[in-house]
Amino acid sequence: MRPKTTHTLLTPRLRLVMLLILQTFLATSEAKTLALPLKSQVIPSGYLPRPPNKLRFHHNVSLTVSITVGTPPQNVSMVIDTGSELSWLHCNNTTTTRVIPDPLFNPNHSSSYSPISCSSSTCTTRTRDFPIPASCDSNNLCHATLSYADASSSEGNLASDTFGFGSFVNPGIVFGCMNSSFSTNSDSDSNTTGLMGMNLGSLSLVSQLKIPKFSYCISGSDFSGILLLGESNFSWVGPLNYTPLVQISTPLPYFDRSAYTVRFKGIKVSGQLLNISGNDLIPDHTGAGQTMFDLGTQFTFLLGPVYNVLRDEFLKQTNGTLRVLDDPNFVFQIAMDLCYRVPMNRSELPVLPSVSLVFDGAEMRVSGEQLLYRVPGLVRGNDWVYCFTFGNSDLLGVEAFIIGHHQQENMWMEFDLVEHRIGLAHARCDLVGQKLLGLG
Known part of the structure; x- marks a missing residue:
């Protein structure tokens, strides 16, 4: 259990x-x-x-x-x-x-x-x-x-x-x-x-x-963005792909029926679907293991078996381009154990493999600087320390998939409470904010 x-x-x-x-x-x-x-x-x-x-x-x-x-x-x-x-x-x-x-x-x-x-x-x-x-x-x-x-x-x-x-x-x-x-x-x-x-x-x-509906769009470049309460029918946002909210009528001991829960279908790295058992992506008979969007959480945390598959593949695809921290005593935020050393004199990160979270009817593609987070104030030699922005829920004692707002950057996120669904579309949230400023 x-x-x-x-x-x-x-x-x-x-x-x-x-x-x-x-x-x-x-x-x-x-x-x-x-x-x-x-x-x-x-x-x-x-x-x-x-x-x-x-x-x-x-x-x-x-x-x-x-x-x-x-x-x-x-x-x-x-x-x-x-x-x-x-x-x-x-x-x-x-x-x-x-x-x-x-x-x-x-x-x-x-x-x-x-x-x-x-x-x-x-x-x-x-x-x-x-x-x-x-x-x-x-x-x-x-x-x-x-x-x-x-x-x-x-x-x-x-x-x-x-x-x-x-x-x-x-x-x-x-x-x-x-x-x-x-x-x-x-x-x-x-x-x-x-x-x-x-x-x-x-x-x-x-x-x-x-x-009946609210939306938000968070920019990763300049930390600007918007939150909308109400309709958001703007043609320049682009078409939304919808994933249904999971609703259950019978209370389960470990299922939060008030959360924005969706069906998690898989993970892609560089466009290729990882070999993850479907049983590892769904709640069990107690309701534990649900997948929820949480604006109060910064990063994304995955159940151990799923996280390990993603971690191994990301580590494999960054071998030769990034230097692993290789410090078993350091884990960022208790649950983020894949970290790298990046020279302080380096102007930008190398090209990184993209990670896509696949939901029922929609995908969330995370790429570039969204995948690595520089640990504030931590220096090893002449290197900054960057950590993978996905963590292991098991290390937290948390049995849930939690999609944090860092992975939602530059995504238009619409929560439709009438149709019981969440709409996703990739967007330049800084530009979206500028356009909406013109509506005032």
Whole structure:
């Protein structure tokens, strides 16, 4: 029996600036487009509480968006995560007037803030995000506990308030208002307030706002890109190839039914399909081994038997062009054990074999610099250390295929929740962002 399926929320170590485009059917029947800034921030380890199915990592990028919450509106910055359900904010419950900008949300300064009673059906909604079920506190309010990445915890109440996207407001959004007693890190300038849950769960922002479709496109060249909530019928994006979302009606112990799960069919290297057993690519009878797209994870992690086949083939095809690190004591991010030494005076990487992830009806081709990631700050002699951007799930204790956002760079990714499918198309995401800027 496979162990419980888990996946990762990654903390950022790089800085990027992107563009958020919202198709604002959320607040008006007449379709309009609104542009808002989206960027990443350095978030200290342990700053963000995470659900129990999220693991701790370093050297990673998370995508954040700035919105407003409350009345009058307070600016908050939230990590976007398609692998989590409940949105939550770090809350500051002091009643004093703020003198300087505070990255925390203060419910006492919002006239539209409403805590949720523990007798409410919302409080009894089952969610995988809580290791301990929500309960009643001394004030008969819905009390929730989240785990920190450093094994400590944060507690708070479920509540509702108005979420604003530019000039469009959406009242009554349920979220977690978590206590602000977290560890700070002096080398961080993080202003991140919380997390925006975007999976298929009933409490996710996607479900609460009844969003029928959302899309995103992440550039790998200049870290620009877009996120769209709503329709994305642009002729210049190109035709999409769709892969159906896997849906099961019977609960299985290790299958996350709220995740964006697809059918994994195989892997190609340099266009040639690898010899991988079909049984290694599908969930077992417990539901463990599903394949999910997770915007809250940077890299891609494959089950051990599949990863080993890919690793061996990639190693074979780069023999003679790249020098293997050959250090059995070094594994990047716990699970990425194929690393290379690249001379610091080398202007660019050699030509690399492409890797294509094959899904039911669609493929995702990963090539060039997407395949190797330079480990920040690590030097061996006169060489940088680069690691293969696919990792071994088994080394994480994770029995799932997790497709991270690094492999999704320069792909138009459309999540169609009405037709229950994901559309993929290769795109120049930097150019897509420039074209959409002209729509404002």
